[in-house]
Structure formats: C-alpha cells, structure tokens
Amino acid sequence: MKEGSEANESGLRLDKWLWCARFYKSRAQATAAVAGGLVHVNDERVKPSRLVQIEDRIRITRDEVRMEIIVQGIPARRGPAPEARTHYLETPQSVAARETRRELARLSGPSPQGRPDKHARKAIRDMKQR
Numbered sequence: 001m002k003e004g005s006e007a008n009e010s011g012l013r014l015d016k017w018l019w020c021a022r023f024y025k026s027r028a029q030a031t032a033a034v035a036g037g038l039v040h041v042n043d044e045r046v047k048p049s050r051l052v053q054i055e056d057r058i059r060i061t062r063d064e065v066r067m068e069i070i071v072q073g074i075p076a077r078r079g080p081a082p083e084a085r086t087h088y089l090e091t092p093q094s095v096a097a098r099e100t101r102r103e104l105a106r107l108s109g110p111s112p113q114g115r116p117d118k119h120a121r122k123a124i125r126d127m128k129q130r
Helices: 003-010 014-020 027-035 081-087 092-108 118-129
Strands: 039-041 057-062 065-071 088-090
Touching (some): 014 027, 014 039, 014 057, 027 039, 065 092, 088 092
Antiparallel strands (some): 039 057, 057 065
C-alpha cells in the first residue's frame, strides 16, 4: 500500500503536513515548532504525531507573524508551492492582521538607500552587541 493513498484516507501527521504545505523547510523544523507550542490545532496544543483532517484550524506562529489556516486537503507528497497552496485556506482575519503588520512596518521608518558603507556597518555591529 502506498503511503500517499493511506494518508488521504486517515489524515496525515501534523509535522509532515506542515512540511508538505511548505510552512517549514524540513520536517525537523516542523516537529520542533509543534513540540515548542508554536503550532495549535483547533485551539489545542498538540503533538507532532497528531493526524490532521480536512477542516481542521491550524494556528502557526513564526517570529512575530501569526497565521490561522483551514486545512482544505491532505497532500500525498511535497510538491511545488502553487500545489501546496491548494491544501489550505488562510482565514480573512489572518490575512488582514498580516497586511496591517506589513503596513505598520513600512510606515515605521524610512528604508535605507542602498548598502551601508564601512562606517555604517561598524555602527550597526556596535548597536547589535549592546
């Protein structure tokens, strides 16, 4: 029996689903995120081995970005990004919050004009070390 056909019938492990849907570059990163409490399914903290079903709500926290998605499909393999996007739907509230955060970041300060020169790089290094 193929692994992909079995996964479509009974669900797919959360860590593998996150990897197949391209939220993380490796299964190890996905497993660490779930174990660290950065991924919740249906508002519950879960283990990486939990089976994901269609219509599950998954909340993913990465850096300062929080995404809430609804599972639309169970992938049989890790495919290209356009194919991966068909397996989930981001909630409108999540999209709006992300756009607001992006707009605030854009308005928060002027962006630098090109690469920093030697003196500016030294100043940046000094600030980071404090």
